[in-house]
């Protein structure tokens with residue numbers, strides 16, 4: 440019988456192995472089977488990828504915007520016929536239900552096209568000199584150079600789909616390092632780019648662990664920009680090692696969904712379940728914590744438990760499945776630690792709360808509701824990153840704001856209320872990149888700025904902000920007053 444396929448990295452336009460010959464296995468959280476082996480990149484491979492990118496970048500920068508936009512469109516054309524097959528591979532390597540995978544792979548197409556339209560419409564002003572009217576200041580947007588894109592395993596298509604092609608069409612060359620539990624999706628993405636005719640060396644893929652390939656990339660003196668998505672602790676380490684490179688950090692969250700006493704509790708409960716259990720809660724903008732006003736606590740808790748019972752935990756390849764296994768053992772172990780610590784301190788499990796048995800792997804964890812959580816417990820202030828709805832209560836709006844802002848994460852927060860005045864007064868006080876009114880914390884669209892306050896990151900992406908984050912502003916200053924006399 441054939442063994443699992445061996446997939447390769449992509450450096451300087453060639454599919455290749457690591458210089459050391461080292462490789463690693465990708466095992467399915469859904470079935471336990473080894474899906475593929477891939478090269479484990481080391482320093483030598485990082486150098487080769489950066490050299491290739493550096494050599495290719497001036498050629499990318501010289502492409503007209505029309506040529507870059509046509510390249511982006513060809514990449515989306517190469518993804519489109521493969522959505523179904525690549526969604527299945529995503530489900531197998533990541534564990535998310537097939538319906539979510541299909542949506543994730545197919546969403547990459549309009550997202551790239553949206554950013555490409557933004558690129559076509561980049562406008563930079565021409566300013567007249569303030570103190571010297573004979574001067575004109577012509578502003579230009581120019582690429583950073585070589586950009587490293589490092590991504591996590593929770594959205595192996597959506598996140599690279601927000602960055603890699605966008606970095607390229609902004610005129611950069613790219614070295615892309617995906618998470619080591621989900622590199623198969625990245626290989627497919629590169630297949631699409633190769634088919635679309637990406638210039639040699641302009642797009643490179645390194646597979647392997649973050650601590651070696653990722654760290655070497657971050658420290659490389661000829662990498663000009665880093666676009667990192669991942670945990671806050673990793674982001675902090677990267678920001679220390681990156682020196683003066685241009686850096687954008689999309690980090691963790693523990694976003695509260697705040698339910699006020701005048702909210703529509705049925706809608707709130709549905710939004711709580713969706714934002715807590717979608718992608719098994721492994722979402723930066725999951726409903727990390729549910730803060731509920733004391734007088735409606737019992738009614739809401741009852742509805743949340745009812746909603747939770749509707750979410751079917753099963754093989755993620757089945758169409759009916761709502762929640763699949765978690766992606767990896769350390770993340771599940773963290774969920775269990777958080778729940779156990781909460782229970783040890785007096786919280787109560789109202790639904791779920793223990794790994795499912797009799798499944799192909801030990802990574803199946805049911806949707807879980809924990810009541811009586813306080814901000815002293817990890818469930819009440821840390822990023823749990825699993826299918827858990829921790830319920831905390833508050834009395835006044837001031838208290839809700841304090842609890843929401845306490846962990847100093849600030850990616851996305853939500854408020855449920857029928858009163859717009861209360862919604863807006865909370866929106867002003869919450870220290871976060873976005874506030875969602877009457878919808879889940881888990882809210883994302885192509886065209887609003889995405890990014891965090893405080894421990895949730897640095898910089899903004901989505902829409903035109905992505906193009907801005909991959910370019911620098913340059914001013915060309917022209918004296919249009921008296922021209923120098925031509926030489927005789």
Ligand code: NAD
Pocket residue numbers: 589590591592593594598616617618619647648649650652653654655657668669670671673674676677688689690691692722723724822824850891895896
């Ligand atoms: P992680 O930080 O462990 O890893 C992210 C990526 O960084 C991986 O490719 C990993 O291999 C690499 N890496 C690890 N150590 C590195 C190092 N020292 N130097 C360079 N690269 C290194 O994160 P994860 O567990 O893969 O992802 C989950 C986290 O990502 C959660 O905290 C989640 O909130 C966050 N996230 C944030 C956003 C956002 O938009 N803000 C989106 C998705 C996920």
